[in-house]
Amino acid sequence: MLRPVAVMSALAVALALPAAAQKLTEQDARKIAEALLATDNKAWQDKSAAEEAALYAEDGIRVFPKGTLLGRAAVEKFFSAPMTATDWVEDPSTLDQVKVVTDNVIIFTGGWSGTWTGPKGPEVHKGRWAKTVVRDGDTWKAVLSVDNAAPQ
Numbered sequence: 001m002l003r004p005v006a007v008m009s010a011l012a013v014a015l016a017l018p019a020a021a022q023k024l025t026e027q028d029a030r031k032i033a034e035a036l037l038a039t040d041n042k043a044w045q046d047k048s049a050a051e052e053a054a055l056y057a058e059d060g061i062r063v064f065p066k067g068t069l070l071g072r073a074a075v076e077k078f079f080s081a082p083m084t085a086t087d088w089v090e091d092p093s094t095l096d097q098v099k100v101v102t103d104n105v106i107i108f109t110g111g112w113s114g115t116w117t118g119p120k121g122p123e124v125h126k127g128r129w130a131k132t133v134v135r136d137g138d139t140w141k142a143v144l145s146v147d148n149a150a151p152q
Contacts, residue, residue, distance in 0.1 A: 023103050024102075024103045024104075024106070026099075026100055029098050029100045029106045030095075032140055033108040033131075033133075036055060036131075036142075037093055037108075037110065044083065044090040044092075045090075045092075047084050048083065049077075049078075049080040049083050049084075050076055052076070052079050053072045053076035056075050056142045056145070057072070057136065057141035058071065060141065060142050060143050060145070061143065062074075062075055062078075062142075062144075062145045063144070063145070063146045063147070064146070064148070064149075065147070065148060087118065088114055088116050088117075089115045091115075093129065094111045097110075101132075103135075104135040105132065105133070105134050106132070106133050106140070107130065108130070108131055108133075109128065109129065109131075110128070110129055111128055111129070112126060112129055112147065114126075125149060125152070126149070127147060127148045128148050129146065129147045130145070131145045131146075132144040132145075
């Protein structure tokens with residue numbers, strides 16, 4: 001038979017754990033998301049697939065309309081061509097919502113757009129994205145990034 005004191009002690013510990021683990025505030029998470037997005041935007045400005053890939057965990061996943069990339073190396077390889085293409089100009093992505101999942105996990109969303117100059121002239125493409133990042137020591141790495149594209 002469980003003693004009331006033991007039950008109360010266990011309940012107190014169980015209730016205190018989520019509160020203690022939730023040290024990361026929404027405001028702090030927004031600053032982290034803004035910094036990661038600034039690094040992402042800089043990678044596109046610099047046309048550097050290596051900078052883009054460095055934002056991902058070694059086993060990070062990127063899902064987008066054309067397929068799924070598994071791992072940092074796959075992200076770098078895939079984005080090498082579009083980032084260096086002269087017919088694509090990426091606008092800075094925007095940040096909308098930020099959600100703290102735990103002290104070590106953040107989800108944030110936003111929008112993207114860019115202009116492709118094809119045979120018929122410039123075409124604006126845009127869409128939405130979401131990222132899940134995890135704390136990796138003193139840094140944050142994307143473990144899941146999902147992009148979509150608005151219909152043309």
